[in-house]
Amino acid sequence: MQDKYTPATVEAAAQQHWESTQAFRVTEDANKPKYYCLSMFPYPSGKLHMGHVRNYTIGDVLARYHRMRGYNVLQPMGWDAFGMPAENAAIQNNVPPAKWTYANIDYMKGQLKRLGFAIDWSRELATCKPDYYRWEQWLFTRLYKKGLIYKRLGTVNWDPVDETVLANEQVIDGKGWRSGAVIEKREIPMYYMKITAYADELLDALDGLSGWPEQVKLMQKNWIGRSEGVEIHFPYDLSTVGSSGVLKVFTTRADTLLGATYVAVAAEHPLTLQAAKNNPELASFVEECRHGGVAEADLATMEKKGMPTGLRVVHPITGEYLPVWVANYVLMGYGEGAVMAVPAHDERDFAFATKYRLPIQMVVRSTRDAYADTSAPWQDAYAEHGRLVNSGKYDGLHFPDAVDAISADLQAKGLGMKRTQYRLRDWGISRQRYWGCPIPMIHCDDCGDVAVPDEQLPVVLPENVEVTGRGSPLAKMPEFYQCSCPSCGKPARRETDTMDTFVESSWYFLRYACADNATGMVDSRVNYWAPVDQYIGGIEHAILHLLYSRFFTRAMRDEGMVNVSEPFTNLLTQGMVVADTYYREAAGGKKDWINPADVQVERDDKGRLVGAKLIADGQPVVIGGTEKMSKSKNNGVDPQALVERYGADTARLFIIFAAPPDQQLEWSDSGVEGAYRFLRRVWSFGHAFATEYKAALPASRSLASAKLPESLAAVRREIHTCLKQANYDFGKHQFNTVVSAAMKILNALEKAARDNAAAHAEVAEEGLSILLRLLAPITPHVAHALWTQCSFAGDLLQAAWPEPSESALKQDEIELVVQVNGKLRGSVKVAADAPTAQIEALALASEAAVKFMEGKPPRKVVVVPGRLVNIVV
RNA sequence: GCCGGGAUGGCGAAAUCGGUAGACGCAGCGGAUUCAAAAUCCGCCGCCGCAAGGUGUGAGGGUUCGAGUCCCUCUCCCGGCACCA
Numbered sequence: 001m002q003d004k005y006t007p008a009t010v011e012a013a014a015q016q017h018w019e020s021t022q023a024f025r026v027t028e029d030a031n032k033p034k035y036y037c038l039s040m041f042p043y044p045s046g047k048l049h050m051g052h053v054r055n056y057t058i059g060d061v062l063a064r065y066h067r068m069r070g071y072n073v074l075q076p077m078g079w080d081a082f083g084m085p086a087e088n089a090a091i092q093n094n095v096p097p098a099k100w101t102y103a104n105i106d107y108m109k110g111q112l113k114r115l116g117f118a119i120d121w122s123r124e125l126a127t128c129k130p131d132y133y134r135w136e137q138w139l140f141t142r143l144y145k146k147g148l149i150y151k152r153l154g155t156v157n158w159d160p161v162d163e164t165v166l167a168n169e170q171v172i173d174g175k176g177w178r179s180g181a182v183i184e185k186r187e188i189p190m191y192y193m194k195i196t197a198y199a200d201e202l203l204d205a206l207d208g209l210s211g212w213p214e215q216v217k218l219m220q221k222n223w224i225g226r227s228e229g230v231e232i233h234f235p236y237d238l239s240t241v242g243s244s245g246v247l248k249v250f251t252t253r254a255d256t257l258l259g260a261t262y263v264a265v266a267a268e269h270p271l272t273l274q275a276a277k278n279n280p281e282l283a284s285f286v287e288e289c290r291h292g293g294v295a296e297a298d299l300a301t302m303e304k305k306g307m308p309t310g311l312r313v314v315h316p317i318t319g320e321y322l323p324v325w326v327a328n329y330v331l332m333g334y335g336e337g338a339v340m341a342v343p344a345h346d347e348r349d350f351a352f353a354t355k356y357r358l359p360i361q362m363v364v365r366s367t368r369d370a371y372a373d374t375s376a377p378w379q380d381a382y383a384e385h386g387r388l389v390n391s392g393k394y395d396g397l398h399f400p401d402a403v404d405a406i407s408a409d410l411q412a413k414g415l416g417m418k419r420t421q422y423r424l425r426d427w428g429i430s431r432q433r434y435w436g437c438p439i440p441m442i443h444c445d446d447c448g449d450v451a452v453p454d455e456q457l458p459v460v461l462p463e464n465v466e467v468t469g470r471g472s473p474l475a476k477m478p479e480f481y482q483c484s485c486p487s488c489g490k491p492a493r494r495e496t497d498t499m500d501t502f503v504e505s506s507w508y509f510l511r512y513a514c515a516d517n518a519t520g521m522v523d524s525r526v527n528y529w530a531p532v533d534q535y536i537g538g539i540e541h542a543i544l545h546l547l548y549s550r551f552f553t554r555a556m557r558d559e560g561m562v563n564v565s566e567p568f569t570n571l572l573t574q575g576m577v578v579a580d581t582y583y584r585e586a587a588g589g590k591k592d593w594i595n596p597a598d599v600q601v602e603r604d605d606k607g608r609l610v611g612a613k614l615i616a617d618g619q620p621v622v623i624g625g626t627e628k629m630s631k632s633k634n635n636g637v638d639p640q641a642l643v644e645r646y647g648a649d650t651a652r653l654f655i656i657f658a659a660p661p662d663q664q665l666e667w668s669d670s671g672v673e674g675a676y677r678f679l680r681r682v683w684s685f686g687h688a689f690a691t692e693y694k695a696a697l698p699a700s701r702s703l704a705s706a707k708l709p710e711s712l713a714a715v716r717r718e719i720h721t722c723l724k725q726a727n728y729d730f731g732k733h734q735f736n737t738v739v740s741a742a743m744k745i746l747n748a749l750e751k752a753a754r755d756n757a758a759a760h761a762e763v764a765e766e767g768l769s770i771l772l773r774l775l776a777p778i779t780p781h782v783a784h785a786l787w788t789q790c791s792f793a794g795d796l797l798q799a800a801w802p803e804p805s806e807s808a809l810k811q812d813e814i815e816l817v818v819q820v821n822g823k824l825r826g827s828v829k830v831a832a833d834a835p836t837a838q839i840e841a842l843a844l845a846s847e848a849a850v851k852f853m854e855g856k857p858p859r860k861v862v863v864v865p866g867r868l869v870n871i872v873v
Numbered sequence: 874g875c876c877g878g879g880a881u882g883g884c885g886a887a888a889u890c891g892g893u894a895g896a897c898g899c900a901g902c903g904g905a906u907u908c909a910a911a912a913u914c915c916g917c918c919g920c921c922g923c924a925a926g927g928u929g930u931g932a933g934g935g936u937u938c939g940a941g942u943c944c945c946u947c948u949c950c951c952g953g954c955a956c957c958a
Binding site for chain 2: 040042043045080083084085156157165166167168169170171215216218219222223225294295296297299300301302329348424425427428430431432433500501502505538539540541542543544545547575576578603604608609628657658659660663664665666668670671673674675677678680684725728729732734736737739740741742743744747815816817819821822823824827859860861862864867868870871872
């Protein structure tokens with residue numbers, strides 16, 4: 001056995017062993033509970049980044065842990081291979097997206113293998129391959145025929161210079177990122193998935209997801225946003241508008257209807273467009289509203305602007321006229337594209353009304369200040385519920401009764417009704433881009449939109465293509481779009497839009513169960529593996545990806561393809577990986593970001609950071625704080641270099657130890673050194689055991705029965721206490737403290753007295769076998785090597801998970817803390833089973849208690865068994 | 874703007890049901906070993922204080938014998954906002 005720890009050879013040997021035994025290939029097994037452990041698959045962007053390494057390390061720890069717990073574990077891997085970066089790389093480097101993507105997959109796969117993840121590679125899939133996306137197209141045609149996919153107009157960011165639709169990410173301050181042109185909103189036909197048909201089910205089922213973080217469920221709940229409210233109709237007629245009809249709005253605050261002083265409509269609302277025809281000023285305002293992108297965050301933070309349309313509608317209760325304003329904060333895509341404005345009781349309406357001097361009519365009073373002056377000038381909107389005032393016959397009513405009364409009257413007049421509304425909108429999946437799954441539709445002048453028949457699937461995406469960044473490449477390829485109508489046979493045009501890449505990631509977890517199936521999307525094996533028992537990925541996917549996957553699983557369930565409704569039983573949302581940033585100010589205030597590896601930090605004699613210098617020139621750099629690892633801040637740490645220098649186990653150990661999985665992880669080079677140091681100590685102890693201590697082992701082990709010397713019994717108690725803690729922490733996925741426990745076990749083992757060689761060897765043997773099994777999921781290579789070299793039985797992958805021994809934990813005497821008036825003053829030693837009265841007496845008589853009670857009598861004594869005694873005087 | 878989350882030593886963190894704040898590690902300081910260095914080992918290490926002691930979990934208030942943990946108000950930072958993945 002090597003006396004020095006050499007990760008490169010240790011890791012190569014372990015990986016070779018797993019490879020030759022096909023250790024991670026799994027099939028369905030009715031005799032074992034299954035555990036489907038899945039990490040979100042990576043986008044093949046080039047090289048692994050530290051976020052990937054963290055994600056897959058966490059997943060691997062869970063997979064290997066459950067395997068040792070006796071589960072039939074599936075951990076697959078694949079590639080979320082369609083997407084924009086491939087097109088951007090193509091424009092920059094003149095490489096076809098397919099070639100770039102496949103090269104990246106090759107490289108990253110090698111990196112994943114080097115990290116030693118327990119992956120069943122036989123199930124590998126890439127979403128850009130026809131054998132994957134053909135089933136997506138197949139499902140599309142089914143859902144289309146079912147009506148779950150439909151076509152309508154949708155709003156996109158239009159770059160008028162590049163004549164291209166841009167993603168929100170490509171719109172910076174309202175301008176195109178390449179052209180710099182002011183972006184316009186444009187309406188184009190798009191396909192939509194009717195996710196709203198499942199809104200209630202997606203919302204209600206959240207309650208059953210006990211394995212999901214509350215925060216994620218809450219975000220999804222708010223995203224779906226079911227609200228009970230009232231649809232209110234404001235009639236208009238020839239005298240006010242020029243035609244007659246009703247303006248519909250939805251509100252959750254129908255109780256404030258008598259406080260409505262105007263209605264606001266979106267710039268694209270039909271009423272606005274009608275009014276703009278004879279009003280050039282209004283027309284130019286509408287035109288101005290068309291500028292800029294469609295991202296909600298931008299729309300919601302921009303300056304609130306509006307203009308009167310000159311039109312009036314009739315208040316459905318009072319019959320008074322209300323002015324119609326167009327406002328840029330009212331969005332056509334949300335609800336009815338119109339809102340009733342109650343400035344007194346809505347903060348946004350209040351700000352708008354104050355800016356444009358519109359009337360503010362108070363109709364709700366707090367129930368707490370019944371005598372307050374109802375005519376006092378308003379500083380702010382009162383948005384709470386309360387008692388109605390200034391509302392005629394409704395005065396005095398409180399929120400639910402007021403809504404009931406007003407909606408009943410509206411209903412009687414035919415001017416409104418109670419209804420449920422959702423914030424959730426249908427999912428637009430059309431993308432005017434090349435590198436995605438082609439939408440399997442054909443447009444025929446005579447037959448309209450026709451789904452591509454099964455026998456013509458897949459619609460293969462041509463891979464040798466030139467990407468320029470102007471327009472859509474497929475729309476310039478007649479060999480792709482020229483086709484004949486499947487219905488009538490006449491010449492027709494193939495759809496050239498591709499699907500949102502979220503579609504591929506909405507079902508890949510089901511495909512892993514049967515990735516080799518060439519005749520169907522999924523088969524019966526999916527009902528063995530589904531649902532995913534543990535899903536691991538970034539919190540940034542808390543809403544969209546997870547909601548789409550929940551929807552897709554239901555859509556596939558209703559097609560009879562899978563039995564489950566929920567795809568992911570347990571969800572772990574991992575935190576970001578962040579690192580220090582450094583920069584120098586260049587001319588023009590631009591920051592030149594400097595990689596932390598090129599910087600030397602300076603500390604004072606207490607270890608506090610006082611400055612930093614560039615190693616190359618010795619001149620100071622600015623410390624920019626801690627940020628998410630990224631190319632733009634140049635603060636990434638390359639996993640490859642790390643693995644080459646320290647090995648995969650050290651990288652994995654540091655990542656697991658530095659923070660709990662769901663928290664942000666701060667990179668630290670010296671922390672990596674620390675992890676490496678620990679593994680060297682583990683190796684060195686294993687080496688000492690194998691070459692030295694082991695020889696002293698008695699023929700038959702007697703730990704369970706023999707009386708150990710007290711110092712060794714204490715070592716053993718420490719080991720089993722740490723093990724108990726580690727098992728508890730494993731259960732709640734707090735792996736950083738599992739590592740702490742392993743470190744404490746090693747500390748105890750190293751300090752154990754060796755004068756009784758046989759007893760020491762027994763304690764060391766038990767301790768080492770516990771330590772290696774605790775480390776097996778985290779640092780599997782070094783654990784495997786030592787397990788083998790120390791001649792522990794069997795393959796560590798299958799070793800039984802260790803459980804603490806009750807007899808080893810037993811303690812006769814315990815120490816209790818003594819507090820006086822809640823302040824820590826001392827401690828007393830008592831028998832572990834001492835009765836409360838005896839503890840109380842001992843505590844009162846203790847030196848610390850006598851001193852700090854200062855002769856005063858105790859007013860109260862609180863005894864917390866096993867913890868403390870608090871004496872109140 | 875809206876929704877969600879976070880804040881504990883110089884740093885990453887721990888504290889299981891409201892019960893010893895800072896386990897474990899990093900950095901730092903002192904020592905041993907060494908011709909020297911690396912590596913390793915031993916010790917110290919929240920802040921103020923010579924000590925006794927006081928004080929301390931983003932800020933302010935409250936409940937309690939006792940609050941990092943529960944309640945109220947506020948500040949700052951992070952994630953998402955439907956075409957980044």
